Amino acid sequence: MTTSTSSQSLWQRVTAPLSSGPAAYGFLALYVLACSILLVTNPRTELSTDVVFVLFLLSMLVAYRSRVAAWFKVILGVFALGVVLPYFGTLNPFYIDVATQAGIFTTLALGLNVVVGFAGLLDLGYVAFFAVGAYAWGIFSTPQISQINPAWGPVDPVMFYPFLIIGLILGLITGVLLGLPVLRLRGDYLAIVTLGFGEVIRVVANNLDRPINITNGSQGIRAIERPPLIIVDQIRNLGVVADDNRLYQLFFYYLVLIIVLLTVIVVARLKHSRIGRAWEAIREDEVAAVAQGIPRVRMKLMAFAIGASFAGVMGVVFASKQLFINPPTFDLLRSINILVMVILGGMGSIPGAMLGAIIVTMLDLQILPRIAAVLREAQAAGAPIPRQFDPTQYQRLLFGLLLVVMMIFRPEGLWPDERRREEQHEIEIAEEELEVDKDAKPTSPNSGR
Known part of the structure; x- marks a missing residue:
C-alpha cells in the first residue's frame, strides 16, 4: 500500500504543475x-x-x-x-486524410463507448450500424436505386446534408431492433448475439443482389455522390487550394471535426445526466438497479439506440468520402478494431475512447506501414531482416498482444474514467491490506501443540 501511494503521489507531484495554474x-x-x-x-x-x-x-x-x-x-x-x-x-494531403479517418473512428469509438463503457453491454456487431448508414446513402445517391425500381432515380447530391439526419434515424431504429431481442442476455451470450447480428448485416449486403438488386452484392456500390460545395468558387479565388480533391479533403475534415465535437458534447452531457447514472447502475449491478426502480428495458434500448445513431451518421459520411463501399468493409474485424479502441483508451472514459481511436488509427494507417517501409529499406541495404516479416501483416497479432499487456499492467485503460480508476485502486489497496493483515496476524500460543 505504501509503495502504491508513494508512486501515485510522485506522479501527481510531476504532473500537477503542468495541468493547472x-x-x-x-x-x-x-x-x-x-x-x-x-x-x-x-x-x-x-x-x-x-x-x-x-x-x-x-x-x-x-x-x-x-x-x-x-x-x-x-x-x-x-x-x-x-x-x-x-x-x-x-x-501534405496524406495527413489530412489520416486525421479525417481518425475523426471517423473517434466518433464510432464514442458511440460504442456508450453501449460498452456506460451501460456495460458487450456489442461485437457495432459495425452493422455503420454499414446501414453507408448503404443508405450509397443506394439512394447512385443509379443503384434504379435497380430496385426503374422509375426511381438518384437523389440530388445536396440531399447529402438531410441524409446525415436520415442516417442517424436509421442507426437509431436499427439499434432498437438489435436491443429488443437481447434485453435478457448478458456477458458472453450478449456478445455472441451481437456478433451474429453484425455478420447477418454483412451477409445480407453480400447476397441482396437477387432477385432484386438492392446492394449490388459482393461487387459493392461505386461512384457514390459527394455533396456540392457551396463556397468552392470563393475558396478558389483565394488561391489557397485549386484542386477539387484537396477541397473535398478539407470539406470532409471540417465536417468530421464538427460531428466529433457534437458527439463529445452529447456523450458528456449524457454521462453526467440521470440517464448516464442509470446506465452506470445497470453496468455495476443490474439486479440492484432494477430493485431501485431503474427501467432496465428503456435504458438498455436507449444505450443501443444512441450508440448506433452516431455510427449511422458516420456511415453516410464514410460512403460519400470513399466513393465506394462493399460488404468486406463492414466485417467482424472492423467491429473488433473499434472495441479495441474503447478498451485500450479506457471503458467509460470519453477522452480515453478518443485516445484509443487515435492510437489504433495511427497504428493501422500510418505507423505500421511506415515501420514496414523502413524495414524494407533496411533489407535493401543488407540488414539481416527476414524478407517475410512485414508489420502490416501482423496487425491483428500486435493488437492482440497490446490488449493482453493492457489487461495485465493497466486493466482500466490508458486514460480511465475517474470512477473506474478509483474502484481499481480500492480493490488493489484492499488486497494489499488483506495480505498485510495475514502477514501481521499473531500466531496462536497453542498452535505448536
Whole structure:
C-alpha cells in the first residue's frame, strides 16, 4: 500500500504543475506551438513527421484534461485543429486524410463507448450500424436505386446534408431492433448475439443482389455522390487550394471535426445526466438497479439506440468520402478494431475512447506501414531482416498482444474514467491490506501443540 501511494503521489507531484495554474497555460501554448512549427516546416511524409503528427493530435486531449479556462481550450482547439492542421493538409494531403479517418473512428469509438463503457453491454456487431448508414446513402445517391425500381432515380447530391439526419434515424431504429431481442442476455451470450447480428448485416449486403438488386452484392456500390460545395468558387479565388480533391479533403475534415465535437458534447452531457447514472447502475449491478426502480428495458434500448445513431451518421459520411463501399468493409474485424479502441483508451472514459481511436488509427494507417517501409529499406541495404516479416501483416497479432499487456499492467485503460480508476485502486489497496493483515496476524500460543 505504501509503495502504491508513494508512486501515485510522485506522479501527481510531476504532473500537477503542468495541468493547472499559470504553468499549465505556458506548457500547453508551447506544446501546441512547437508541434505546429515542426509540422509546417517539415511536410514530408516520413517517420519523424508521423511522430510529431501523433503528438500534435494528442495535445488536444492533454488540453481537454488540463485545469485551464474553457476559453483557453477553445482558442487552442481553433488554432490547432481549425488553422494549423488544415494548412498542413494543403502541404501534405496524406495527413489530412489520416486525421479525417481518425475523426471517423473517434466518433464510432464514442458511440460504442456508450453501449460498452456506460451501460456495460458487450456489442461485437457495432459495425452493422455503420454499414446501414453507408448503404443508405450509397443506394439512394447512385443509379443503384434504379435497380430496385426503374422509375426511381438518384437523389440530388445536396440531399447529402438531410441524409446525415436520415442516417442517424436509421442507426437509431436499427439499434432498437438489435436491443429488443437481447434485453435478457448478458456477458458472453450478449456478445455472441451481437456478433451474429453484425455478420447477418454483412451477409445480407453480400447476397441482396437477387432477385432484386438492392446492394449490388459482393461487387459493392461505386461512384457514390459527394455533396456540392457551396463556397468552392470563393475558396478558389483565394488561391489557397485549386484542386477539387484537396477541397473535398478539407470539406470532409471540417465536417468530421464538427460531428466529433457534437458527439463529445452529447456523450458528456449524457454521462453526467440521470440517464448516464442509470446506465452506470445497470453496468455495476443490474439486479440492484432494477430493485431501485431503474427501467432496465428503456435504458438498455436507449444505450443501443444512441450508440448506433452516431455510427449511422458516420456511415453516410464514410460512403460519400470513399466513393465506394462493399460488404468486406463492414466485417467482424472492423467491429473488433473499434472495441479495441474503447478498451485500450479506457471503458467509460470519453477522452480515453478518443485516445484509443487515435492510437489504433495511427497504428493501422500510418505507423505500421511506415515501420514496414523502413524495414524494407533496411533489407535493401543488407540488414539481416527476414524478407517475410512485414508489420502490416501482423496487425491483428500486435493488437492482440497490446490488449493482453493492457489487461495485465493497466486493466482500466490508458486514460480511465475517474470512477473506474478509483474502484481499481480500492480493490488493489484492499488486497494489499488483506495480505498485510495475514502477514501481521499473531500466531496462536497453542498452535505448536
